[in-house]
Amino acid sequence: MMVTVNENYLLLKSSYIFSEINRRVEEFQTRNPDADIIRMGIGDVTRPLPGAVVEAFHRAVDEMAGEETFRGYGPEQGYPFLREAIAENDYASRGVDVTPDEIFISDGAKCDTGNIQEIFGLDNVVAVTDPVYPVYVESNVMAGRTGPMDESGRYEGLVYLPCTEENDFIPPLPEEKVDLIYLCYPNNPTGTALTHKQLAEWVDYARDAGGIILFDAAYEAYIQEDNIPHSIYEIEGAREVAVEFRSFSKNAGFTGTRCAFTVVPEELEVPDSEGKMHALKDLWNRRQTTKFNGVSYPVQRAAEAVYTPEGQREIRESIDYYMENAKIIRESLEKAGLRYYGGVNAPYIWIRTPEGMDSWQFFDRLLNDAEVVGTPGVGFGPSGEGYFRLTAFNSLKNTVRAMERLSELSF
Amino acid sequence: MMVTVNENYLLLKSSYIFSEINRRVEEFQTRNPDADIIRMGIGDVTRPLPGAVVEAFHRAVDEMAGEETFRGYGPEQGYPFLREAIAENDYASRGVDVTPDEIFISDGAKCDTGNIQEIFGLDNVVAVTDPVYPVYVESNVMAGRTGPMDESGRYEGLVYLPCTEENDFIPPLPEEKVDLIYLCYPNNPTGTALTHKQLAEWVDYARDAGGIILFDAAYEAYIQEDNIPHSIYEIEGAREVAVEFRSFSKNAGFTGTRCAFTVVPEELEVPDSEGKMHALKDLWNRRQTTKFNGVSYPVQRAAEAVYTPEGQREIRESIDYYMENAKIIRESLEKAGLRYYGGVNAPYIWIRTPEGMDSWQFFDRLLNDAEVVGTPGVGFGPSGEGYFRLTAFNSLKNTVRAMERLSELSF
Numbered sequence: 001m002m003v004t005v006n007e008n009y010l011l012l013k014s015s016y017i018f019s020e021i022n023r024r025v026e027e028f029q030t031r032n033p034d035a036d037i038i039r040m041g042i043g044d045v046t047r048p049l050p051g052a053v054v055e056a057f058h059r060a061v062d063e064m065a066g067e068e069t070f071r072g073y074g075p076e077q078g079y080p081f082l083r084e085a086i087a088e089n090d091y092a093s094r095g096v097d098v099t100p101d102e103i104f105i106s107d108g109a110k111c112d113t114g115n116i117q118e119i120f121g122l123d124n125v126v127a128v129t130d131p132v133y134p135v136y137v138e139s140n141v142m143a144g145r146t147g148p149m150d151e152s153g154r155y156e157g158l159v160y161l162p163c164t165e166e167n168d169f170i171p172p173l174p175e176e177k178v179d180l181i182y183l184c185y186p187n188n189p190t191g192t193a194l195t196h197k198q199l200a201e202w203v204d205y206a207r208d209a210g211g212i213i214l215f216d217a218a219y220e221a222y223i224q225e226d227n228i229p230h231s232i233y234e235i236e237g238a239r240e241v242a243v244e245f246r247s248f249s250k251n252a253g254f255t256g257t258r259c260a261f262t263v264v265p266e267e268l269e270v271p272d273s274e275g276k277m278h279a280l281k282d283l284w285n286r287r288q289t290t291k292f293n294g295v296s297y298p299v300q301r302a303a304e305a306v307y308t309p310e311g312q313r314e315i316r317e318s319i320d321y322y323m324e325n326a327k328i329i330r331e332s333l334e335k336a337g338l339r340y341y342g343g344v345n346a347p348y349i350w351i352r353t354p355e356g357m358d359s360w361q362f363f364d365r366l367l368n369d370a371e372v373v374g375t376p377g378v379g380f381g382p383s384g385e386g387y388f389r390l391t392a393f394n395s396l397k398n399t400v401r402a403m404e405r406l407s408e409l410s411f
Numbered sequence: 412m413m414v415t416v417n418e419n420y421l422l423l424k425s426s427y428i429f430s431e432i433n434r435r436v437e438e439f440q441t442r443n444p445d446a447d448i449i450r451m452g453i454g455d456v457t458r459p460l461p462g463a464v465v466e467a468f469h470r471a472v473d474e475m476a477g478e479e480t481f482r483g484y485g486p487e488q489g490y491p492f493l494r495e496a497i498a499e500n501d502y503a504s505r506g507v508d509v510t511p512d513e514i515f516i517s518d519g520a521k522c523d524t525g526n527i528q529e530i531f532g533l534d535n536v537v538a539v540t541d542p543v544y545p546v547y548v549e550s551n552v553m554a555g556r557t558g559p560m561d562e563s564g565r566y567e568g569l570v571y572l573p574c575t576e577e578n579d580f581i582p583p584l585p586e587e588k589v590d591l592i593y594l595c596y597p598n599n600p601t602g603t604a605l606t607h608k609q610l611a612e613w614v615d616y617a618r619d620a621g622g623i624i625l626f627d628a629a630y631e632a633y634i635q636e637d638n639i640p641h642s643i644y645e646i647e648g649a650r651e652v653a654v655e656f657r658s659f660s661k662n663a664g665f666t667g668t669r670c671a672f673t674v675v676p677e678e679l680e681v682p683d684s685e686g687k688m689h690a691l692k693d694l695w696n697r698r699q700t701t702k703f704n705g706v707s708y709p710v711q712r713a714a715e716a717v718y719t720p721e722g723q724r725e726i727r728e729s730i731d732y733y734m735e736n737a738k739i740i741r742e743s744l745e746k747a748g749l750r751y752y753g754g755v756n757a758p759y760i761w762i763r764t765p766e767g768m769d770s771w772q773f774f775d776r777l778l779n780d781a782e783v784v785g786t787p788g789v790g791f792g793p794s795g796e797g798y799f800r801l802t803a804f805n806s807l808k809n810t811v812r813a814m815e816r817l818s819e820l821s822f
Binding site: 002003004005006007009010012042044045046047048049051054057058061062064065066067070071072073074107108110111114115118119120121122123124134135138139142179180210211212253255256257258270271272273278280283286287290291292293294295296297298299 | 413414415416417418420421423453455456457458459460462465468469472473475476477478481482483484485518519521522525526529530531532533534535545546549550553590591621622623664666667668669681682683684689691694697698701702703704705706707708709710
């Protein structure tokens, strides 16, 4: 015997979609050195940190410079000041009951949604919407909950819930029994949302089936319509079956600053194989205290400032800015005669590629003829084939320019 | 079937040592409200961030406030400016060849040493020194590489390498075949170090046995003696068998700021079960790009400033300060007639508890009679029984006061 690799990693497709996009863009740029490429692919914010956040960030850095105010190791779960601000502003203010000690501060929703599967048994059946944020799928592949990928792009043993035009992007309840269900709403990549009623059906399903919903609400701040829940805990009974992931990345521009949080309610209990119940919160706490050492103190102070009146005003401004871009994109697509979805409660617009054109062909067409980069839908799963994602995260100016170019193409 | 927990978590002992310490200290403080407790238990720095680091931190926060200079998602592996500074200053300057793309920036050595086991197969046999930093053990328990803990405090299936007075704290080569070997030198908790020659024996062993050394060098900056390697890559052949973990926590005071890095050399290849070789670097890269999203940009700029001449001067000052504390502790223990180890190339002093007194009895004695808190050695593993850890991370004033109190006790 000799040391061996985790062979589950070998099941992963070797090229992550964004690498392939970069490859094609670089190749195009090399062939066309003067090309003025506008990137509307990656879901990354572009507006600077809010002033209130920057001020708090500076103040905390100064604390780290003083003998009396310096902070070493903080609580792995995050500082009470931030957990309390979240409980108050993100939950209590909406009439939702989440206590500070149910909130775990982390350095990213990507990390948390990737790590959460660790605390569940390997035999659990995992369901994902299709298309889907690849981290949910790949973290389960790495852990060994799937077989290899088949020719259709589906990993064996994983349950895919197709979300397409045909079902208005509403994930169908699974026909087989599933244990863990990843839901991301407002959705990445489709930009669509679930109403209270639609999400309540999922909560009821999880309660009946003994499953857990892993609810990624990273885009919550983009919700504009009243009938869309901001938190899964607005749904009755969700505290017993749902974990919620939130992030400061997309509301306050923290993609490069790194802060997020995960809510694991007290009531959420999961059995072991002998039927004995365990509080999931204790397992997550054990995971985080053993393999994580908390978020940078100045970053936590910066995140706290998101909840000041000034911070709230500033992030609202940024979101309005991005959503104005989304509106411009929607209107341009309308004029161009392209079918699209999303862009109302989310910064993503999901385009149906024109007849006879697949996701990558549409990508190449846009790159070559409009010098605009988006994301081929098939990169998010087999049911993303025939779709294409644009994001509203560019500057207004670039968004307008990109849409002008797009409107000159004929499909 | 129903959703189930990861039952490996249920094998973990429920109380982490530092929780038990806190419990006893709080109880003591409640009973003795006027007690002036001096904490020399947790390995946390106390001196503020260096001025050069604070300046760079502020500058980067300002960048995040500007439209033109704002940074969103960075490379998951870390920014080239930091990876290059590390390659140059921590390695090239010592004649060690490590390239920037072998360096992965992270938010903590705790995270990296906890996560690294993920990329290896579950069948690998893991060896740890005993006593040991608990994260190495517990992350492998959680993954399922062990059975339950026996009455002696050892997890079934894990190979323990006792490091005690009897063998001068030099870990013996395993008698059975092992695949993954965690070594931490300078050592936490014993404060001892391995010479070039001693470490070279381990590298040779790993090369012969087809094993991998996971080398935690978080305390490298405390090395004072010439014959102690700062990096395992100073040893010939180590690039083919060793991963190295480093941190800014203990040299530059980043315990609350969070930045560290892991080196996975290009040549380090690990087979799958069919004997096909895989570059470990690619697996770690896949792990990090899938489940991690990079370190906060301002924190990376702060870490970069550690390598400026001013930053280097300042961290040297802090380390000298802590090592002066270590010297005072050593001299006081000498006078008190207590046997001790470490404190020369590490900020930890490992005390042999007096005849007839175990780790927790010594803890209680020190707490009750000197109001000084340290860490019972048994908390780091069964071979830590009969030992006790003090750290040099307090202020000079408190260290002197604590040692005065200790010298009044008779053992």
